Amino acid sequence: MTQITAITLKAPIEGLPTPEDFVEMARPAPDLPEGGFLARTLCFSVDPGTRSRLSAGASYAFPLKPGEVIDGFAVAEVIETRSPHFAVGQTVAMGGGWADHQVFGGRGYVQLIRDEGIPLSAWIGVLGIPGMTSWFGLHRVGQVKAGDTVLISSAAGPVGATAGQLARKAGAARVVGIAGGPVKCAWLVEHAGFDAVVDYKTTSDLDAALRDACPKGVDVLFDNVGNAMIDRCLPLMRRGGRIVVSGQVADYNTAPEDRPGLKNTAYFIAQRLKMEGLVVFDDMREFTKAQAAMAGWIKDGSLIYREERFEGLRAAPGAFSTLFTDGSFGRRIIHLT
Amino acid sequence: MTQITAITLKAPIEGLPTPEDFVEMARPAPDLPEGGFLARTLCFSVDPGTRSRLSAGASYAFPLKPGEVIDGFAVAEVIETRSPHFAVGQTVAMGGGWADHQVFGGRGYVQLIRDEGIPLSAWIGVLGIPGMTSWFGLHRVGQVKAGDTVLISSAAGPVGATAGQLARKAGAARVVGIAGGPVKCAWLVEHAGFDAVVDYKTTSDLDAALRDACPKGVDVLFDNVGNAMIDRCLPLMRRGGRIVVSGQVADYNTAPEDRPGLKNTAYFIAQRLKMEGLVVFDDMREFTKAQAAMAGWIKDGSLIYREERFEGLRAAPGAFSTLFTDGSFGRRIIHLT
Numbered sequence: 001m002t003q004i005t006a007i008t009l010k011a012p013i014e015g016l017p018t019p020e021d022f023v024e025m026a027r028p029a030p031d032l033p034e035g036g037f038l039a040r041t042l043c044f045s046v047d048p049g050t051r052s053r054l055s056a057g058a059s060y061a062f063p064l065k066p067g068e069v070i071d072g073f074a075v076a077e078v079i080e081t082r083s084p085h086f087a088v089g090q091t092v093a094m095g096g097g098w099a100d101h102q103v104f105g106g107r108g109y110v111q112l113i114r115d116e117g118i119p120l121s122a123w124i125g126v127l128g129i130p131g132m133t134s135w136f137g138l139h140r141v142g143q144v145k146a147g148d149t150v151l152i153s154s155a156a157g158p159v160g161a162t163a164g165q166l167a168r169k170a171g172a173a174r175v176v177g178i179a180g181g182p183v184k185c186a187w188l189v190e191h192a193g194f195d196a197v198v199d200y201k202t203t204s205d206l207d208a209a210l211r212d213a214c215p216k217g218v219d220v221l222f223d224n225v226g227n228a229m230i231d232r233c234l235p236l237m238r239r240g241g242r243i244v245v246s247g248q249v250a251d252y253n254t255a256p257e258d259r260p261g262l263k264n265t266a267y268f269i270a271q272r273l274k275m276e277g278l279v280v281f282d283d284m285r286e287f288t289k290a291q292a293a294m295a296g297w298i299k300d301g302s303l304i305y306r307e308e309r310f311e312g313l314r315a316a317p318g319a320f321s322t323l324f325t326d327g328s329f330g331r332r333i334i335h336l337t
Numbered sequence: 338m339t340q341i342t343a344i345t346l347k348a349p350i351e352g353l354p355t356p357e358d359f360v361e362m363a364r365p366a367p368d369l370p371e372g373g374f375l376a377r378t379l380c381f382s383v384d385p386g387t388r389s390r391l392s393a394g395a396s397y398a399f400p401l402k403p404g405e406v407i408d409g410f411a412v413a414e415v416i417e418t419r420s421p422h423f424a425v426g427q428t429v430a431m432g433g434g435w436a437d438h439q440v441f442g443g444r445g446y447v448q449l450i451r452d453e454g455i456p457l458s459a460w461i462g463v464l465g466i467p468g469m470t471s472w473f474g475l476h477r478v479g480q481v482k483a484g485d486t487v488l489i490s491s492a493a494g495p496v497g498a499t500a501g502q503l504a505r506k507a508g509a510a511r512v513v514g515i516a517g518g519p520v521k522c523a524w525l526v527e528h529a530g531f532d533a534v535v536d537y538k539t540t541s542d543l544d545a546a547l548r549d550a551c552p553k554g555v556d557v558l559f560d561n562v563g564n565a566m567i568d569r570c571l572p573l574m575r576r577g578g579r580i581v582v583s584g585q586v587a588d589y590n591t592a593p594e595d596r597p598g599l600k601n602t603a604y605f606i607a608q609r610l611k612m613e614g615l616v617v618f619d620d621m622r623e624f625t626k627a628q629a630a631m632a633g634w635i636k637d638g639s640l641i642y643r644e645e646r647f648e649g650l651r652a653a654p655g656a657f658s659t660l661f662t663d664g665s666f667g668r669r670i671i672h673l674t
Contacts, residue, residue, distance in 0.1 A: 052603070227598070230602075245602065245605040247606075251602075261597065261600045265588075265599065266593065268613070269615065272616060275611070276612070277610050
């Protein structure tokens, strides 16, 4: 019987996570239900959004219980199957966890990887949930159109960097990022085609810098940070502007009552703003169309992405915890092979 | 030459307005431009939304300058015209001000009143901007549909009471109001057809009362109050819920930095919420269609409304100022005839 080695939570976390909040456990693989499969992990991701499930009792999420495997997306090879759709030897991208094997129970996000012309880890990055979040956040929620100014926070992260490039492809007149540190900012302008990037770590007057970077205002704010960032950007929004609530990484570690609040809401009426939250699984039926377009652009070099590579299951807790202190520069992928 | 007597602002207001913030002035009517007309006021409204223009230098509104006539909507009879569309003797509803005569300069909101079967003041109330705000807030922004639970704050006000009745006509399964005091609450349930009303003045645990009143959650929150109300209701929102930012009367008297903030924004992602601000003038081309439907319902008694009647120009500052302390129970109309 296959043994599964996985990372689980010791106890619900308050505040910033640390590697000590996690523990490795081994257990036998469960019996597969009809429609399920077992797969050997090739690589998996650590995701800042997972943080929202690691606190106790937040009513709006489903907190993970100690002992449950931590969420992550995985690329894995099917080694045992009871599904007519997934055969032994096939490679899948799927919702899974921090473990050396992935169990698919018959429901949830899973997709066969058919296009082998692209590195496998891309299917849990630029072609996976982050990239799909960029696409559907920008198109379905943000309703981006030619001539728009698009402002993207956490622009060097996997969602932001892709969103900026997709905005350009959609005809945005100006694509502006907010990122931390000269390396990320330079990469966004020199390689990812952003028109301007504001370095929030070194800019003395962030509000003025954002105004200067967006002289005509902002049509689409694609926010991956949280309340304080949105509140800061609301005065820049143009008539009919759209705010994509894609992620709230700055707020996940804070109890709701201690979070900064949105105060500049008068702009919602004055400028007819629309703000909408996004969970990209709602768009799952449309993924393949977006992935086909994006895979073409990856191959022709017009859509680029970065990954931070970590080796071995035990690297996951550290790679995850430092997301909230150092930030990431590209998708963090744990490789097991 | 016609003299115009009008109410103007003494100086920009901080905090709650009082009648002493206003002053009466007389001046000669200006020369009419091509396309303009002069009309004798029959009645005009005092509107809480006007408050946002009475502070100094709020960048999102256009502050009124001392000496300018205070905004209000007016029903008036044309007495002098240079417009091919408006003849002497015709009655109009228009954006105007607190004055005994209204000047139309050729641009802005004005509409001929053709249906004389309804009290004239209704054209600046239930068939005017408040009623249009109810209609387009509910339909265009709120996307109300059959089976929805609709929660309306400031439900006994002119926008809220109409919105609740229109929600019912749109097939809402449950229409819930928030209002202050037993008289308003009883009227909403007994006369305006609300299923339940929470009295925010007497309810000891408002959160619990709202949960009890909306056992299945809320699909459309039609908010006329402001940040604290929206923040309180966010945990009640159902998947895909819509938040109509129709008015922010509780926040108009407070500097932006001192306003309560929206903190429960995690629900935007968790429940895929959409929040949008509304300025109903954007829908002006569609007014007549909505007015025709609503006029029919007023005549058959299935759409009711209330007005609070004040007599004479000098009643306006008091009628306006007490909006923010007593609240209104129906549209406040100043009658000059």
